Amino acid sequence: MDIMWLEDFIKLADEGNFSRAAEARNLTQPAFSRRIRALEDWVGATLVDRDTHRIALTEAGQAFRVLAEEIMRRLTLGRDHVREIGGTLSNEIRFASTHALSTTFFPAWLRSLHGGQEAGTITLIADNMAACERFMLEGKADFLLCHHHTAAQHRLDPAGFTSLALGEDVLMPVTAPLGNGAPTHVLPGSGDQPLPYLEFEEKSGMGRILQAAQVISAGSASLRTVFRSHMATALLSMARDGRGVCWAPLSVAAADLESGRLVAAGDARWHVPIEIRIYKPIARRSPSVEAFWTMLKNRLKAEAS
Incomplete structure (x- = not known):
């Protein structure tokens, strides 16, 4: 075999x-x-x-x-x-991250932790949530950065993994503006005129969260899927072109909203509050990984006090 x-x-x-x-x-x-x-x-x-x-x-x-x-x-x-016994284990720290957090959150967060100080060799692997879970389950990543919602399922069993909350975010619907600044598409839409929907793939972290939160069904939104991707940036690009409405993390859509390239497609009842969390295996990892985790826990504890 x-x-x-x-x-x-x-x-x-x-x-x-x-x-x-x-x-x-x-x-x-x-x-x-x-x-x-x-x-x-x-x-x-x-x-x-x-x-x-x-x-x-x-x-x-x-x-x-x-x-x-x-x-x-x-x-x-x-x-x-x-490798640790033989003295050949590197000081590499391997992060898996969903695409949404790999560019908008991770770099600034890492800088804020170390202030430019050396933290070992950092490796970042960005992929969809299913792949990131697999990296963690196979031991190919030491940490996972992802969005979290209490109702959404994931494969990182609490018996094998621990986590910390790093911050808050919100999933919100956005669309391109008309010439007068009003939204091109406004939720909930209607049965005879469903809104074009730019949808997260089912296996993506955001797709799981939206399905679990049931915000679309609870609000009786009338949507017609015209495009599907696991990447928030791809959905936002289509939204900027006026192709439909999509839900996206505020942390990713903030620049487009501030510039006016995108506007909200609905009020706060369509929002889904979510957390940014970091996961780590409970089983002991390398000294560099354990030192990073201890530092992070101490930092978060100090900030909370």
Whole structure:
């Protein structure tokens, strides 16, 4: 069994699509499919239901996914532990971050913590929420920065991960302005004229939060999806072009709102309060990672007092 087959399988489970998973793994689809088949032959069970439009894991596949992620996590942690014993473990600190926070929040936040002082080598991996969760579960990232809503589910079990609140944000609907500054599209829309909707993909963190908060259904918004992406910046770009209404974190949309390139598409009843949180595995990490976490906890405690 090749360890790369596990990575292939986990990526397929994340994407739910052979073509996208193969592209992400830098393989042709036929080659990728052969590797998944080889894994199934090795396991001795069918892991993927190929009879549906969007591929789904079988019951055996769902059980094996948990095992595969745990194997990858233990391998990574075991390697780091051996490097620490051998004195070859680097002082690298690896952050995973959703796209929305990687550019608008992370750089300024990091500067505020260290004031220009050396904090070891910082690596930032920006991706959608599902991929960031996988990086954490496999031990490929030490910390995760993401938005959080109490009703939205995620895969970082409290038994294995701890978190801290870093700040507050809000998801709000925005649209391009008309010539007089009024919004081009105004919620809730109507049944005979649904508003063009620039939608977060379901697997994105924002998509999960919007679905869990039920702000759209609670307000009886009439929407027609015309574009879908997991990136807030892509949705905002379409909104600036007048293509529809989208929800976006205020931290990401602030510059467009201040400049007048975008305006609110509804009042505060359409807002979803959210937190910015940082997650870390409970299991001990490298000395650099543990020192950073201790510093952060002390800083937040001092700010709260």
